[in-house]
Amino acid sequence: MKFNLNLPKGPIERIQGKCISLIGDDIDTDRIIPARFLKCVDFNSLGDSVFADDRNNSNIVHPFDLEKNQEASILIVNSNFGCGSSREHAPQALMRWGIRAIIGESFAEIFYSNCIAIGIPCFTLTKDSVKHIQDKSQNYDLFFEINIQKALAKNSEFTLSLNLKESSRQMFLNGEWDATTTLLNNIELIKEKIDQLPYVNF
Amino acid sequence: MSKDTLFDKVWDLHKVADLPGGSSQILIGLHLIHEVTSPQAFGALRDKNLRVRFPSRTVATVDHIVPTDNQSRPFKDNLAEQMIDTLEKNCQYNQIKFFNIGSGNQGIVHVVAPELGLTQPGMTIACGDSHTSTHGAFGSIAFGIGTSQVRDVLASQTLIMNKLKVRKILCKEKLSAGVFAKDLVLHIINKLGVKAGVGFAYEFTGPAVSALSMEERMTICNMSIEGGARCGYVNPDAKTFNYIKGKEFAPSEENWSKAVNWWKSLVSDDKAVYDDLIEIDASKVEPTVTWGITPGQSIGINERIPELSDIDNADKSIAGEAYEYMGFNPGQKIKGIPIDVCFIGSCTNGRLSDLQIAAKIVRHNKVAPNIKAFVVPGSEKVAKEAKSEGLDKIFKESGFQWREPGCSMCLAMNSDKLIGDQISASSSNRNFKGRQGSPNGRTLLMSPAMVAAAAITGKVSDAREFLKQ
Numbered sequence: 242m243k244f245n246l247n248l249p250k251g252p253i254e255r256i257q258g259k260c261i262s263l264i265g266d267d268i269d270t271d272r273i274i275p276a277r278f279l280k281c282v283d284f285n286s287l288g289d290s291v292f293a294d295d296r297n298n299s300n301i302v303h304p305f306d307l308e309k310n311q312e313a314s315i316l317i318v319n320s321n322f323g324c325g326s327s328r329e330h331a332p333q334a335l336m337r338w339g340i341r342a343i344i345g346e347s348f349a350e351i352f353y354s355n356c357i358a359i360g361i362p363c364f365t366l367t368k369d370s371v372k373h374i375q376d377k378s379q380n381y382d383l384f385f386e387i388n389i390q391k392a393l394a395k396n397s398e399f400t401l402s403l404n405l406k407e408s409s410r411q412m413f414l415n416g417e418w419d420a421t422t423t424l425l426n427n428i429e430l431i432k433e434k435i436d437q438l439p440y441v442n443f
Numbered sequence: 444m445s446k447d448t449l450f451d452k453v454w455d456l457h458k459v460a461d462l463p464g465g466s467s468q469i470l471i472g473l474h475l476i477h478e479v480t481s482p483q484a485f486g487a488l489r490d491k492n493l494r495v496r497f498p499s500r501t502v503a504t505v506d507h508i509v510p511t512d513n514q515s516r517p518f519k520d521n522l523a524e525q526m527i528d529t530l531e532k533n534c535q536y537n538q539i540k541f542f543n544i545g546s547g548n549q550g551i552v553h554v555v556a557p558e559l560g561l562t563q564p565g566m567t568i569a570c571g572d573s574h575t576s577t578h579g580a581f582g583s584i585a586f587g588i589g590t591s592q593v594r595d596v597l598a599s600q601t602l603i604m605n606k607l608k609v610r611k612i613l614c615k616e617k618l619s620a621g622v623f624a625k626d627l628v629l630h631i632i633n634k635l636g637v638k639a640g641v642g643f644a645y646e647f648t649g650p651a652v653s654a655l656s657m658e659e660r661m662t663i664c665n666m667s668i669e670g671g672a673r674c675g676y677v678n679p680d681a682k683t684f685n686y687i688k689g690k691e692f693a694p695s696e697e698n699w700s701k702a703v704n705w706w707k708s709l710v711s712d713d714k715a716v717y718d719d720l721i722e723i724d725a726s727k728v729e730p731t732v733t734w735g736i737t738p739g740q741s742i743g744i745n746e747r748i749p750e751l752s753d754i755d756n757a758d759k760s761i762a763g764e765a766y767e768y769m770g771f772n773p774g775q776k777i778k779g780i781p782i783d784v785c786f787i788g789s790c791t792n793g794r795l796s797d798l799q800i801a802a803k804i805v806r807h808n809k810v811a812p813n814i815k816a817f818v819v820p821g822s823e824k825v826a827k828e829a830k831s832e833g834l835d836k837i838f839k840e841s842g843f844q845w846r847e848p849g850c851s852m853c854l855a856m857n858s859d860k861l862i863g864d865q866i867s868a869s870s871s872n873r874n875f876k877g878r879q880g881s882p883n884g885r886t887l888l889m890s891p892a893m894v895a896a897a898a899i900t901g902k903v904s905d906a907r908e909f910l911k912q
């Protein structure tokens with residue numbers, strides 16, 4: 242593993258780090274982590290295999306192999322990122338490689354909720370703004386400090402306002418993205434609800 | 444905002460609480476698990492010192508990693524053996540019903556639950572697999588979830604969700620002869636695009652959908668996810684009820700009419716309000732084949748691969764990527780492209796009716812030389828029924844291999860894989876780069892009838908020519 246992994250925990254208010262750009266629409270979870278790596282009973286080893294086939298097959302050096310990107314933690318992507326299979330192995334692999342936040346034009350639904358569930362905020366931006374920061378981060382080292390409360394990405398030169406779903410924002414700020422405890426707070430209501438469902442007794 | 448649709452009714456019935464920030468806590472009536480996305484969830488539960496709260500609402504089977512040739516244990520593949528062993532232990536320890544290999548009920552999770560009558564109208568169903576949308580064919584709200592959410596369902600039988608919008612997809616007229624549900628859904632995804640469904644539940648309705656069998660409706664709902672929608676559904680009707688009746692987990696005799704009345708009450712009202720409406724003329728759909736690397740890149744069998752200039756600006760870059768990866772030229776005819784491997788199976792098209800139509804085409808015909816063709820039934824039940832009709836013999840006589848049930852080359856986690864840049868004609872649902880086990884393998888999605896026709900001619904063909912004979 243490349244560096245000491247501090248996986249997300251508790252309330253998340255800000256994320257600082259270097260950007261890494263990955264260009265392309267419709268990048269599916271089969272590409273993020275090919276199916277053969279799903280043969281595992283825990284997620285620990287996945288970081289090394291992220292984009293395995295793209296990295297092996299590409300004629301140019303893949304962004305995840307570029308020396309300058311090795312410490313990056315904010316991933317910049319285009320549209321419909323994470324479509325396809327629901328495998329949480331995909332965000333887990335990105336997270337274990339070192340990604341802590343993703344900014345993109347749009348995200349596939351299940352991928353988005355998987356990211357939230359493991360503490361990786363996904364922000365959206367317009368196509369033009371994404372292109373702008375992708376260009377910048379490819380040409381020089383681009384760092385951001387992301388403030389989740391305000392959904393702002395800042396560096397010494399400029400400030401960008403990002404979009405973040407209100408429900409996701411609150412979950413990061415109060416730590417409820419790690420949902421199990423929140424859900425179990427309502428256990429009495431859950432029991433009541435189950436008893437009321439007609440089909441449970443059919 | 445939608446109102447009085449089946450989606451709205453089922454959502455309201457399952458809402459446990461509103462959560463801060465606008466999301467809701469939703470009860471999951473049926474939770475399905477398999478070997479790939481559950482081990483880490485059980486692990487997380489143990490780490491948190493929690494137990495499976497309502498074990499009777501979860502059902503398990505194995506599908507993704509099972510070998511389809513030699514199923515004797517331990518499996519040759521150690522990692523696969525470890526995964527099934529982990530699932531066996533987790534189920535046993537937590538008292539979860541498990542349909543293991545040889546039980547007579549094992550198979551692809553989305554084939555098994557409906558055929559056992561577990562899938563019923565009005566339920567919320569979740570499974571750590573994106574094709575959970577299949578179960579919507581019965582008028583349930585069914586969606587795929589990730590492993591952390593599997594953990595949450597095991598722990599609490601609930602999930603945090605944001606309510607979806609509802610798009611009505613009105614399929615007018617009827618499909619013409621030799622055109623199948625798979626063609627219709629590929630056509631819909633092509634028309635709307637692979638991202639159009641994000642944030643939506645799809646309601647498939649109209650005369651073309653009413654005319655479909657339950658198995659065909661499953662094919663349509665199955666691929667909602669390929670259109671970006673997390674779930675798709677069909678309002679339940681007499682066909683739905685007949686299909687469920689008498690199945691192992693169907694409502695009991697005494698409760699039957701109560702159940703049917705409740706199911707009927709869930710159907711979208713005539714005056715229901717939708718967030719969006721799309722109309723499709725089903726009679727115009729041709730047998731459809733994908734030529735690219737997303738399920739949206741498809742054309743009718745007599746069409747040519749589109750020129751870049753005919754493609755919307757937003758889709759140009761992925762089209763360019765597709766020409767290059769597939770090695771096809773813009774303007775090239777799809778019909779006649781030579782193929783290497785033919786795969787009939789998967790949760791999209793691995794059911795009895797799929798095997799029946801394919802068998803009808805291959806009967807008295809031979810698989811073309813140098814083509815590897817194989818059939819992987821969706822479940823042990825499908826295999827058994829197919830055998831009782833002699834379909835296995837028809838396939839074998841024509842040169843197909845007949846395999847044991849599982850996901851197989853749909854995602855190639857077992858040893859069924861493309862080699863090099865082989866081209867497959869596949870009845871599955873995803874043609875992503877590398878999906879079928881080789882990093883440069885190529886997949887053409889089509890209906891089982893079209894795969895059967897391709898097996899015989901060795902190239903992309905129009906199944907209708909075989910059905911006329």
Ligand code: SF4
Pocket residue numbers: 506507551552553572574789790791849850853854871872
């Ligand atoms: S058949 Fe394919 S799509 Fe269906 S559950 Fe198995 S791997 Fe997933």
